Amino acid sequence: EEALVTGIAEDIDQAKITILDVPDRPGIAAKVFGELARESINVDMIIQSAPIRDKNDISFTIAKSDLEKSLKIMNKVKEEVGAKDVISDKNVAKVSVVGVGMRTHSGVAAKMFSALASKDINIEMISTSEIKISCIIKKDKMEEAVKILHDTFELGKTSYKDKDV
Amino acid sequence: EEALVTGIAEDIDQAKITILDVPDRPGIAAKVFGELARESINVDMIIQSAPIRDKNDISFTIAKSDLEKSLKIMNKVKEEVGAKDVISDKNVAKVSVVGVGMRTHSGVAAKMFSALASKDINIEMISTSEIKISCIIKKDKMEEAVKILHDTFELGKTSYKDKDV
Ligand SMILES: C[C@@H](O)[C@H](N)C(=O)O
Numbered sequence: 001e002e003a004l005v006t007g008i009a010e011d012i013d014q015a016k017i018t019i020l021d022v023p024d025r026p027g028i029a030a031k032v033f034g035e036l037a038r039e040s041i042n043v044d045m046i047i048q049s050a051p052i053r054d055k056n057d058i059s060f061t062i063a064k065s066d067l068e069k070s071l072k073i074m075n076k077v078k079e080e081v082g083a084k085d086v087i088s089d090k091n092v093a094k095v096s097v098v099g100v101g102m103r104t105h106s107g108v109a110a111k112m113f114s115a116l117a118s119k120d121i122n123i124e125m126i127s128t129s130e131i132k133i134s135c136i137i138k139k140d141k142m143e144e145a146v147k148i149l150h151d152t153f154e155l156g157k158t159s160y161k162d163k164d165v
Numbered sequence: 166e167e168a169l170v171t172g173i174a175e176d177i178d179q180a181k182i183t184i185l186d187v188p189d190r191p192g193i194a195a196k197v198f199g200e201l202a203r204e205s206i207n208v209d210m211i212i213q214s215a216p217i218r219d220k221n222d223i224s225f226t227i228a229k230s231d232l233e234k235s236l237k238i239m240n241k242v243k244e245e246v247g248a249k250d251v252i253s254d255k256n257v258a259k260v261s262v263v264g265v266g267m268r269t270h271s272g273v274a275a276k277m278f279s280a281l282a283s284k285d286i287n288i289e290m291i292s293t294s295e296i297k298i299s300c301i302i303k304k305d306k307m308e309e310a311v312k313i314l315h316d317t318f319e320l321g322k323t324s325y326k327d328k329d330v
């Protein structure tokens with residue numbers, strides 16, 4: 001299936017949290033998100049890359065207004081599971097390339113990442129699906145990111161507010 | 166929007182690769198996926214969690230038949246960007262909970278992760294979207310994973326082959 005990019009989405013109401021060096025054993029991810037769900041925290045992206053030496057990091061994003069509450073929860077979880085640290089950043093935003101057939105998307109992904117790199121925009125987190133490639137970048141780079149992505153993918157000037165996608 | 170789970174998808178044609186400790190600066194992700202795209206490697210999941218001390222790891226999954234070729238490419242990239250290592254595993258598979266409204270999905274995610282933990286299934290990688298929560302697990306745990314997820318989400322016995330979703 002050909003990949004077809006149909007739009008750029010932006011979400012500036014994002015804060016990221018990472019819990020570092022959790023034990024890589026069953027039940028840890030369940031605990032982290034169970035505690036967040038219990039407090040009705042809506043989680044947007046959940047990103048966990050491959051474990052290394054029996055440890056892993058788990059990152060997720062939430063609305064900025066949920067950062068303080070989420071950090072309280074995560075610091076309690078950190079104690080309970082014996083993680084190394086909890087770090088966060090509210091000066092981030094999510095920019096996404098939206099389309100179809102993005103599954104076989106190394107070409108579209110490479111194009112998106114190159115476009116951001118061409119403007120010296122650092123990519124902090126990456127998550128993909130069949131219909132979306134999302135990058136967490138610094139919030140103050142969002143305007144430039146949306147512009148270069150529109151130009152790169154030859155799209156019109158409007159971008160979706162991510163909530164509408 | 167209420168989260169509604171409509172099915173379980175499985176993809177056993179998965180191999181994972183992680184390039185460890187790449188410099189956290191613009192252009193690195195572009196290089197990794199540019200090289201893979203140049204060789205027409207179809208990438209499924211791309212997962213990059215938060216950077217730590219100016220380094221990051223980038224993980225991705227591909228079809229098992231592309232593992233050898235991808236490893237050659239990645240080892241060359243590793244030299245070129247000064248990464249620490251490239252690791253891989255072909256004994257993995259991807260299990261996903263599919264639905265709608267998964268965006269505000271800490272509850273659905275917690276439920277999925279708890280279900281897997283209840284069968285002692287370790288979650289190696291996690292990636293989410295509005296319509297899908299995907300976990301990379303050991304391939305030999307897939308059958309058990311699909312069963313417990315069907316029971317947990319009270320779905321019928323059939324699971325989607327992920328290519329059809
Ligand atoms: C790190 C965390 O995901 C753990 N592997 C688990 O299964 O819960």
Ligand SMILES: C[C@@H](O)[C@H](N)C(=O)O
Nearest residue numbers: 123190191192193194
């Ligand atoms: C690590 C890698 O994603 C890097 N930050 C980049 O922007 O390319």
